Amino acid sequence: MSNTKQRKTSFSLKEQRNILRYLFSFAKSETKWFILSIVMMVIASALSAYLPIIIQQYIDEYLSTSSATIQITLQVAGTYLVLLLLRMVIVYVKDYTFKLASEHTVANMRNNLYHKLGKLSLDYFNKTPNGEVVSRVTNDTETIKEFWNVFLTFFDGFINATMIAVAMFSLSVSMSWVFMAFIPVIFILIYVYQKISTVIYRRMRQALSKVNARLSESTMGMWLIQQFNQTQRMKEEFDEVNQEYLVARTNMFKMNAVLLMPAINLIEQIVLVIVIWIFAAQLLSGSVVDIGIIYAFTSYSKSFFHPIGGMLDSLSIYQDGLVSASRGMALLANENTEPQPNANAVDSLIDGQINIDDLYFSYDGKNDVLKDIDLEVSPGEMIAIVGHTGSGKSTIINLLMRFYEYHQGLISVDKEDIRDHTKRSVRSQIGLVQQDAFMFYGDFYDNIRLHGNYSDEEVREAAEFTGADHFIKSMEDGYRSHISEGGSSLSAGQKQLINIARTIIRNPRILILDEATANIDTETEQYIQQSLEKIREQATLIVIAHRLSTIKDADKIYVLHKGRVIEQGHHDELIELEGTYYDMYRLQSLQGKV
Numbered sequence: 001m002s003n004t005k006q007r008k009t010s011f012s013l014k015e016q017r018n019i020l021r022y023l024f025s026f027a028k029s030e031t032k033w034f035i036l037s038i039v040m041m042v043i044a045s046a047l048s049a050y051l052p053i054i055i056q057q058y059i060d061e062y063l064s065t066s067s068a069t070i071q072i073t074l075q076v077a078g079t080y081l082v083l084l085l086l087r088m089v090i091v092y093v094k095d096y097t098f099k100l101a102s103e104h105t106v107a108n109m110r111n112n113l114y115h116k117l118g119k120l121s122l123d124y125f126n127k128t129p130n131g132e133v134v135s136r137v138t139n140d141t142e143t144i145k146e147f148w149n150v151f152l153t154f155f156d157g158f159i160n161a162t163m164i165a166v167a168m169f170s171l172s173v174s175m176s177w178v179f180m181a182f183i184p185v186i187f188i189l190i191y192v193y194q195k196i197s198t199v200i201y202r203r204m205r206q207a208l209s210k211v212n213a214r215l216s217e218s219t220m221g222m223w224l225i226q227q228f229n230q231t232q233r234m235k236e237e238f239d240e241v242n243q244e245y246l247v248a249r250t251n252m253f254k255m256n257a258v259l260l261m262p263a264i265n266l267i268e269q270i271v272l273v274i275v276i277w278i279f280a281a282q283l284l285s286g287s288v289v290d291i292g293i294i295y296a297f298t299s300y301s302k303s304f305f306h307p308i309g310g311m312l313d314s315l316s317i318y319q320d321g322l323v324s325a326s327r328g329m330a331l332l333a334n335e336n337t338e339p340q341p342n343a344n345a346v347d348s349l350i351d352g353q354i355n356i357d358d359l360y361f362s363y364d365g366k367n368d369v370l371k372d373i374d375l376e377v378s379p380g381e382m383i384a385i386v387g388h389t390g391s392g393k394s395t396i397i398n399l400l401m402r403f404y405e406y407h408q409g410l411i412s413v414d415k416e417d418i419r420d421h422t423k424r425s426v427r428s429q430i431g432l433v434q435q436d437a438f439m440f441y442g443d444f445y446d447n448i449r450l451h452g453n454y455s456d457e458e459v460r461e462a463a464e465f466t467g468a469d470h471f472i473k474s475m476e477d478g479y480r481s482h483i484s485e486g487g488s489s490l491s492a493g494q495k496q497l498i499n500i501a502r503t504i505i506r507n508p509r510i511l512i513l514d515e516a517t518a519n520i521d522t523e524t525e526q527y528i529q530q531s532l533e534k535i536r537e538q539a540t541l542i543v544i545a546h547r548l549s550t551i552k553d554a555d556k557i558y559v560l561h562k563g564r565v566i567e568q569g570h571h572d573e574l575i576e577l578e579g580t581y582y583d584m585y586r587l588q589s590l591q592g593k594v
Ligand SMILES: Nc1ncnc2c1ncn2[C@@H]1O[C@H](COP(=O)(O)OP(=O)(O)OP(=O)(O)O)[C@@H](O)[C@H]1O
Pocket: 123, 126, 363, 364, 369, 387, 388, 389, 390, 391, 392, 393, 394, 395, 396
């Protein structure tokens, strides 16, 4: 369960800078919208700071001097209302442009991540749980979207506080210092909040990833869970991690209930009391105090500190955003990409000659799975690779298909290094049929055509060739029948027939069958064998099969044992040799399989 392992959740300033740079790199195309949003933010904040001044001036110039007339009052009220409405529109434009720009930015990011996934080596997908890969592109980018809102809150809070500070200083310098005196307190609060929230949010994230891991494990292995009566155990284990998550979330609420708005409200009220107390003291000492200024400062006490509460709240999202963004960065920087052709590689028509010389290969860089492999297939020949489970048969195919890179030995196609052929050349002319066939969401046409440029007629011919035509036609909607993703509505054998059809239709120069007929009944298999005879006339065939009856006629059979070729030759030669092949064949004869 690699997704529950401890992950980096705190970052140095330098790392934070790098992560922010990474995030901003996706926002470049949206710069104009972000700038527009910031301009709107500045205007909205200026209006917020100016509105109390209108009331203050009305009170001090007209009300306290008893010179207010209906006309003046209406004028002031009208101006106030218009500016209020203007601010509303500006805030709308600000929020809209910012959200739009951040949605586009995150969509850019999702595209980049998805694009990168297409370039990664199969090794990455073998090592990374499915749920984690999906999370990178969906959950993490959603968190990053929230993260952009943090910027909005921070900018907003900062610009707002600056504007109000300017307005306050223009009204009363001494009173403004009362507000300023509380700024260090706010910084201490932010510091304490960040310290505590980092720990609490880290626990919360860890608990959540355990919940996700349990969930994805149990949904993927549900048939096993039910078969082995593990439902109760899984329920108990899920309850446990779910409880852990609940406790972590409760701790977060407790912390926020104390440290977020209540703390800010307390500061607000203290400042308000001090402001009123200072004004009262000035009045009592006989100084003249403008009532309008008292009004302005009491209303500023709320609008100055309130957005700071919002900033505190977003600190936790900031942490989450950093974690998500750092994972995205790591994925984009992952160098474990699929094998690349040489720089001078060309598209070329392949004849079908394959040579493998002194090939060694290891998946983990330590243990060789293939050792000193030599193999040769001439155009139009059929060779077979046999051997016990785990002997390395599929690994040879993985290298031939360029799913993994090898570093010792040589694989050549038509006597040229396979890396001198483009990937498109190799993959379009070497067809591979494996035992596990994946079906895509769509109908039979879609699944056989796989976006290739083939007519319906050609699709049907390919299906007839493999015998899939019989069962497809018997379905209610024939070739237009809907296939669910993964092909759960089809039997394993039916999926294999479709898989063979989708390979055959591409008319490959080299056809590789890796246990391709393992799930197919004997009658259909014989039918396919006959069809393959036809292919032998046009293509080179490499067959991996446990059932030796299917490969008896091969031009050459390679017997693999623990990654080495230990025997090779015709069926009759290998029988005569009385070695491993002979033993395997004898055993299958006794079982009636050959
Ligand atoms: N993706 C992988 N990562 C690491 N090791 C792997 C991977 N795939 C296969 N192996 C290991 O490589 C060895 C050869 O596996 P391979 O699949 O080539 O055997 P095989 O002869 O095709 O077996 P089978 O007949 O069961 O299909 C095995 O020990 C296997 O555990």
